[in-house]
Amino acid sequence: MTATIKYRIINIVIIFVVLQFFSCGKSNRYNPALIPFPQHLSWNEQTFNLKDSSTAFVQRLVPQIVGVPYNEKEAYQLAVTTDSLILEATTEKGLYRGLQTIKQLSYSIRGNRYLAGCTILDWPAFKVRGFMQDVGRNYQSITMLKEQIDVLAAYKFNVFHFHVTENPGWRLESKIYPQLNSPESMTRQKGKFYTQEDFKELVAYCREREITLIPEFDVPGHSAAFRKALGFETMSDPRVQTVLIDLVDELCSLAPAEVMPYIHLGTDEVWHSYEKPAPTLLPALLERVTQYHGRELIVWRPGQHIEGDSVSITQLWSSNGHPKPGHRYLDCRLNYLNHLDPLSGITQLYFDRINGAAHGDSLRLGGILCCWNDNNVNDEYDILRHNPVYPGILTYSETSWTGQKEDFGENYLAKLPEKGSGLFNEFSAFEDRMIQHRDKYFAGKPFSYIKQTNMEWKILGPIANNDDVDARFSVEDTLQETYQIDTASYSWQGPFVGGTIQLTHYFGYPSYFSREEGTYYAYTQIWSSKEQTVGAWIGFHDWSRSGGRRGGPFPHDGEWHNTHPKAWLNGELIAAPKWNNPGLAGNSEEIPFTDENYFFRKSNSIHLKKGWNEVLLKIPVKNDTWKRMFTFVPVQDNNGTIKEVEGLKFSAEIK
Template sequence: MKNLSNFNLLIIILLFSSCRQQPFTGTVHIIPYPNQIAIGTQYRPIGKNLSIYLSPESGMDKDYIEDLLSDTGVKCKFTNFKWIADLTFDIEPDTIGLEGYRLVSNDYGTKITASNTKGLFYGLQTFRQLITSQNNTLVIPFVEIADSPKFLWRALMLDEGRYFKGKKEVKKLLDEMARLKMNTFHWHLTDDQGWRIEIKKYPLLTKIGGKRDSTQIGNWNSNIYDGKVHEGFYTQEEIKEIIDYAAKRQITIVPEIEMPGHASAAIAAYPQLGTEKQSIKVPTRFGVQYHAYNVADPKVIQFIKDVLDEVCNLFPSETIHIGGDEVKYDQWKKSAQVRNFMKEQNIKTPADLQIWFTNTISHYLENKKKHMMGWNEITGVKIHDYTDFEDAASGASLAEGTIVHFWRGDPSLIKQTVKKGYQVVNSYHEYTYLDYDTAYTSLEKAYHFDPLVGITGKETDLIIGIGAQMWGEWIPTPSDMYRKLYPRIAAFAECGWTSPSNKSWKRFNQAAYKENLRWKQLYQ
């Protein structure tokens, strides 16, 4: 915890000393913990009826505020008179950064200020967690907070390519992300085992690619299948609804459309997209598949651009994730068309070909005012046993402006990437994969993840954030997902928001225990 300035502390002390109430004996539990906070020894009763003033420019949603605070037992009454309000929201330019806020609670009420709606929204999330009970009365401790996040990218990824969850469950996730001040929902919508987004120009992507006739169960080595059809996809209207829902919670949705690998569902729908031009079924087995787009075929490139046209028109996000991971180069090596194309273009290795393809898509998205993002295989470095050393990049480099999503390989690769000037989101699988069992990635291990490990100086500015991944191979039901997600998501929220010097495992663990009681009631 950092101390506020002596002047601000003096103000707080004076306010506290003027109060005649009994001392505050409760404990402040806030996740993620504020980066600058001073907690007083007194409190203010707020009762069950809370009068709230919203400045005209605040942009705050009354219905959302009422719904959020209903969990605490508070009933909201909105007023146009600021001077009588218990809680006020005001826009004050240049308050404390893009997502920052100030919260002051004293004998006169609670005031939240920020330079924009996003900051006010995060102040509201902190206010909710400050409400506690003392002597059977709802109270707010005297406190002064000046808070802003460590990282601008604080993400949760949901993989629905493997198991479709549906908009009801997605909205629940967005609600919890908002409570934890996470601002990016990374939506993995296509994979080998399923295509989950409607593309109007190519209806077979969901009609054929959105369904498989059975699913491997048990574990990676299992030969047991459930024999049940699994299907599902989102219409574009449903996606618009979810995007709007997320926006009201200050969350940006970043779609992931896998390419050039993890393309089996698309190739099952349109066989001409692959190098073999042969019909295949949507895979029922998990693990890395061999099917990849034939990137040497101009018609395939046009197909991908057509898909991205619809995706870009749907999603306001400035970033589009193209996957790019786990491409097995076998089919490219066997394809005469691909080999001839590489020779004509003087492309030396399969990884160089993937970089050529990635840059082609990056430039296309750039013309649409979008940034391209991909898993760190897009750099061309060998990180998998199933690729040969001679297949790695031989000198080709990614286009400027590409965002690299690190998940696998030696962490020193992050330093190599930022030295070349690329922005990085750190999602190192050893810490951030929520599908991993809690015996492997415990809450404490997750909490101690450091996105900046080994990065110093100005290069830290290129680590733009953290992502936690909920991969879906062995997460068939929402209840399976919730067991893996809670309370570990809270650890990643604090890793993304709170500076390391302000973190405390003991304090966090106590707060997570309290929050997890609510999650158990809601989701188990």
């Protein structure tokens, strides 16, 4: 059996496996939701019966696809009619990308499978479209990683960044230095690591799905487990260089360069003297990776300077990180899922322009979406529950494949465009597609996103409160267009659209209000066709799932947050949750999250009367209030599976 035939058999098996992943739910017959959206698509309203696929489903490699401006190796063209299904690409990789689109075109009627008729010409905007998981801080099982890799493959990602070393543990087996994997060297999930066979299995699993695995040894910072296991007081110890060269050699022995062409060596966040490397360490590792092993070296930026480095790929992780002149780079700024609120964070991912461009070029390689769940977890799957991983992957799939055509800077990183504008309608259409995918493909999986472009708010304030967050104002007594409070006049502003509203963004992105101290009020109405009790996502802060980023003390029982916000529905106060860890100090990263954020705790219960229901929120802020935001969204909560409550309408009209 030739290698090509064997490869095609593997691909066919994968197609059937992933089709099972996409086997449930209903689809619009003639206009199925596609993510990422193709570069060129036209519907023809024909249907192809998949029972005819044995004779009329043609896949073929062609020397060229006309009209593809870049990244042709992953491009494909597709024609679906009543008579035939023809998929063409210049590479096996391109055929695989096209197959993912075909799976999304499928729907069932009375047990028969069909494809919606269309013509597609498609290619990726960026060469690298990746996703990173930090398994150094929190070990994730092979099964859990494979679940995520399957989703990446379905949405045309081509890189899985595997961050296997961190202060809590060195998670990849070393047969040369087995003490690296000893429980004594680890501070979390002690003794949990990936055997070399596990690693090879993951590399192969990714390759079968046309995904390149990029392993990362993060050195010389983030090296507590490394130093503890090997007895090094500092990373400048001359013995460190020999050990790390041995480990790089061992890593490269696990997969050939054509399968694993990139090695990532970190170099970021060297904060302490004991982490600073000897002058020869990083140049020696650069030479070992690139010249001896023939691989590409990736390093974080900002990061340690490497003397004589003219070839590394820099991965930008901070807003302070700028491309190194002449070096290729990957953009990871603004896309850390562990810092993103699921609702406002998705809009940020959607409107953030990867590499600051509509598409890649010889230096702009693309980007990698990152999940750094720094904090300890009770259960590995909490990483997917506590971070908007799956909605984030779908959104990043759209922006990294299709590309963000317009350059609007930071204008929409913390707020939505004006309702009714072209950009707003574009995001709303994407939101509808994502919700269809949520319901069709992610049953039983955590997917923390709810339709929010139909929600609107009026906001009043900030009312000067002289640092008294308990100050009470007449807004709580009567609803009117304007208020005279002391010597100042206040009017409602808006409407502002969204389920989460960032009053002023904590990183300073353009938002709705300037950063002033005082008390805000937010108002909306919810129309219900019947009297009913439903769930509600309610929150006044977003706790980052990352050490040192909690923003201050946790609230006490009976309070939503330490600034004493309040929520009323039809004049009745909505009680705050009884917290599992009230009063917890700010930097307690070893105490796992359980109920801190609205999207992974049990939703509040609210009672809607038939007709219009008034919601009033009070949001006091102080000068040191880091995150000035609120969330209020009615939800249908079925044992943690969240959907929209059907039939609700929203209006911010002051009556």
